[in-house]
Amino acid sequence: KERRLVLAIESSCDETSVAVVEDGNKILSNIVASQVLSHQRFGGVVPEVASRHHVEQIISCLDEALVEAKVTVEELSAVAVTEGPGLVGALLIGLSAAKAFAFANGLPLIPVNHMAGHIYAARFVEEMQFPLMALLVSGGHTELVYMPADGEFEIIGETRDDAAGEAYDKVGRVLGLKYPSGKEIDEMAHIGQDVYHFPRAMIKEDHYDFSFSGLKSSFINRVHNAEQKGEELSKVDLAASFQASVVEVLVNKTVRACQNFEVKQLIVAGGVAANQGLRNAMTETMQQQLPDVKVIFPPLKLCGDNAAMIGSAAFAAISKEQTADMYLNATPSLIL
Ligand code: KG4
Ligand code: ZN
Numbered sequence: 001k002e003r004r005l006v007l008a009i010e011s012s013c014d015e016t017s018v019a020v021v022e023d024g025n026k027i028l029s030n031i032v033a034s035q036v037l038s039h040q041r042f043g044g045v046v047p048e049v050a051s052r053h054h055v056e057q058i059i060s061c062l063d064e065a066l067v068e069a070k071v072t073v074e075e076l077s078a079v080a081v082t083e084g085p086g087l088v089g090a091l092l093i094g095l096s097a098a099k100a101f102a103f104a105n106g107l108p109l110i111p112v113n114h115m116a117g118h119i120y121a122a123r124f125v126e127e128m129q130f131p132l133m134a135l136l137v138s139g140g141h142t143e144l145v146y147m148p149a150d151g152e153f154e155i156i157g158e159t160r161d162d163a164a165g166e167a168y169d170k171v172g173r174v175l176g177l178k179y180p181s182g183k184e185i186d187e188m189a190h191i192g193q194d195v196y197h198f199p200r201a202m203i204k205e206d207h208y209d210f211s212f213s214g215l216k217s218s219f220i221n222r223v224h225n226a227e228q229k230g231e232e233l234s235k236v237d238l239a240a241s242f243q244a245s246v247v248e249v250l251v252n253k254t255v256r257a258c259q260n261f262e263v264k265q266l267i268v269a270g271g272v273a274a275n276q277g278l279r280n281a282m283t284e285t286m287q288q289q290l291p292d293v294k295v296i297f298p299p300l301k302l303c304g305d306n307a308a309m310i311g312s313a314a315f316a317a318i319s320k321e322q323t324a325d326m327y328l329n330a331t332p333s334l335i336l
Helices: 036-040 045-069 086-107 114-124 164-174 181-187 211-231 236-263 276-289 308-319
Strands: 005-010 015-022 024-032 076-084 109-113 132-139 142-147 154-158 264-267 294-296
Touching: 005 086, 005 264, 005 308, 015 045, 015 164, 015 308, 024 045, 024 181, 024 308, 036 045, 036 264, 045 086, 076 114, 076 308, 086 109, 109 114, 109 132, 109 308, 114 132, 114 142, 114 308, 132 236, 154 236, 164 181, 164 211, 164 236, 181 236, 181 276, 211 236, 236 264, 236 276, 276 294
Parallel strands: 005 076, 076 109, 132 264, 264 294
Antiparallel strands: 005 015, 015 024, 132 142, 142 154
């Protein structure tokens, strides 16, 4: 059987990425040009700066992806591109490149939802089995997604305020850490202990929504109170206490969702899925409570934004011929 190669492009936030993916589950190349250093001094992603970097990087990423994959344009079956959600200016760069490349080479164009991409990163580890549950945790999203079948998504719960990654980054700023601070807080948390015991928002409530802004406020208040009193707080204990709260809520709600929806697999995806504390607690609790449900974490380097995951998510769409024409536009708040 002939192999199907997809050229995928991702530019929704602060990484420019182009990949070549074979049959939805094999990475031939996955070039990621990160802009993180350019945004660090602003303490967050500056949309205008992001767009300009994407313009500078996209063509060389595309060339490199083809060279590294050792494939010719003639061998490609389709071009996949992130249409949203994300920053509109950033998305438009990837979209324009994808449309031009697809048009020039007579290839079908497949629009992909960035969040679906995060979920499908799991396919590089193991074939997906339905029904499944996905916990999507990134800088902009915190969602529990039920997938009854390939390409079908039902959001059963989501954050009512801040995303989990956003909470990490905001708390990191209070601790004087560089943006994005999730990884560093994770490392500090492993040294510290949960001595400050912050609230676990809505943990007992009978729905699958999350809230992290109260936790963020408690954290900030605790630090400010200590400053006023001249009390010395342990940064690693603060990190550990914050992480314990986030992880406990995420694990609790996710396990309950898996139980109630009787799924075969659980996929934990998105930038925060790189979190070691979350990985350990989720694996352990699932093992204890639902040993028959397979828990899948994408490899660490595929948890953050990358084009390989977009190529994988596109694969289901190729079979269903869900292609777009040259009028395809960016949709900044696209939902699953
Ligand atoms: O998926 P992603 O790369 O970009 C978005 O689509 O948002 O996620 C980035 C987010 C950032 O908020 C970052 O702080 C967080 O993922 N993150 C982590 C870890 N690594 C990255 N959060 C907690 N623990 C980590 N190890
Ligand atoms: Zn993302």
